[in-house]
Amino acid sequence: MDEFIAAIQQFNSNRLPDMVGLKYQLMLENMFRFYRGTCFLFYDDLHKETGFPSSPLSWISGDLHLENFGSYKGDNRLVYFDLNDFDEAVLAPALWEVARTLTSIFIAFKSMDIDEEKAIRMAQLFMKNYACTLANGKAKHLETKTANGIVCDFLQAVRNRKYRDVLSKRTIRKKDRLAILLDDVRHKKLDKDLKKELKAHMNEWIKTSDEGPYHYSAEDVVFRIAGTGSMGVKRYAFLLKSERSEGKYLLLDMKQAVPSGLTPYLNSAQPQWNTEAERVVAIQKRMQNVSPALLSTTVFKGESYIIQEMHPEKDNFNFKFVKDRYRDMYQVIDDMAMLTASAQLRSSGRQGSAIADELIELGNSDHWQEPLLNYCMKECTVMADRYMAFQKAYSENAFPPTDLHS
Structure with a gap:
């Protein structure tokens, strides 16, 4: 044991x-x-x-x-x-x-x-x-x-569910701007320099990615704790602000992709993916009938990440429903x-x-x-x-x- x-x-x-x-x-x-x-x-x-x-x-x-x-x-x-x-x-x-x-x-x-x-x-x-x-x-x-x-x-x-209701639970008004709520048990404050780098990276992704939301910019970002299986990988929550529509925002999830835990046990040849995030997103798009909004990949500081619109955890099935x-x-x-x-x-x-x-x-x-x-x-x-x-x-x-x- x-x-x-x-x-x-x-x-x-x-x-x-x-x-x-x-x-x-x-x-x-x-x-x-x-x-x-x-x-x-x-x-x-x-x-x-x-x-x-x-x-x-x-x-x-x-x-x-x-x-x-x-x-x-x-x-x-x-x-x-x-x-x-x-x-x-x-x-x-x-x-x-x-x-x-x-x-x-x-x-x-x-x-x-x-x-x-x-x-x-x-x-x-x-x-x-x-x-x-x-x-x-x-x-x-x-x-x-x-x-x-x-x-x-x-x-x-x-x-x-109205998107404004989601925002009200995840954000807080600070003077003249909206910020992600740090009182959320899953959120942690980021180092100032890393936060600046992440916001710049997200803004660049929005400009250059075909999947990025047009005319948005990064307003705030925090560290976001991953689920049980993935806990320990890097994950960030972004608040994006529309540059054209007053009061319009999006919440994005950016999660580090690491090699599959099944890899050591596979006997079948796998495709040569460019990044681990490409593997995850490519297979997800094949298997799901329709993919989540803004599903995409990016590389930040040499590590690949999966990007998608954020979804509340309560939308996942809870095993306690069994009882x-x-x-x-x-x-x-x-x-x-x-x-x-x-x-x-x-x-x-x-x-x-x-x-x-x-x-x-x-x-x-x-x-x-x-x-x-x-x-x-x-x-x-x-x-x-x-x-x-x-x-x-x-x-x-x-x-x-x-x-x-x-």
Whole structure:
């Protein structure tokens, strides 16, 4: 068990030390949060599994779990619910994506102390609709008019939200200008020189990028804490001000892209991307039905970054819905399975990924479902043991904490 503790420390060794300390602190909260923060451990286990069912190569998001689905406004300004995290995205066997998601279902139910039999039924439902969608060979998507239950609630909330309401929660008036609110627990003040450099870089990106918003300039920028899996990478929140429309602003997210944690476990050749951000954005655009507004890449001080319009965290699915809205979960799991299969169909036949016919064949076969289910149940048990060992190691000061408000 000491081996896996050392592996966690090593994996996070090249990230911002104060953020890594915070990441460890957050991973203590529950088993699901621990699972989110140790994606590489999941794939280290999977690639060693000799009995794991085979499947065609597909583009996968790489870290697909219940909380990496969410709603957002697309670049066409319509609202969608879809896969929404592609930091780990690579070309890999299609069922790797399914295994990551199914294991998250078992872990969510275990975290909520819900009977394993109920988790099994949800996992079986996911596999059934995933297979059915593949077998039909046609990618689908979810928007307000076609969604039901929790997903419909998510989409309606985004559609009805006014941008001025988002701004009012994220910004503060300082004399004659608007600034990003530093009281937000996810925001931290930047060094004066770095702030100046970032604003200049953003203004240059706006002028030179085809994806940049016309006639805007950077009004303010702060450090923004990334999610559990990415915590420790550099991330910034920008407030952009329109130069033509009085009182019009945009919030942008600029997040450092680092190599996928799946890279050491891949046997298939990957495209030669110019930057890690290009990898993330290219795969995201292939897999999503419609991409978020302003999705683009940039390079700042030799490091690549992903840029997109900022979306509130509450628009992501929360695994606690498993207990709070259990009856609604059947529809949600059904939708997530459809979206997972659709993303693979939509991106089929691109740079080494299987053509749709191969994915259709996978959907029509049943050789993989029982062994996949058994593997994911076993992996949930492994993760539970690791989580307890992590808690013990943390209590013995193996992972130095960081104050969220420091």
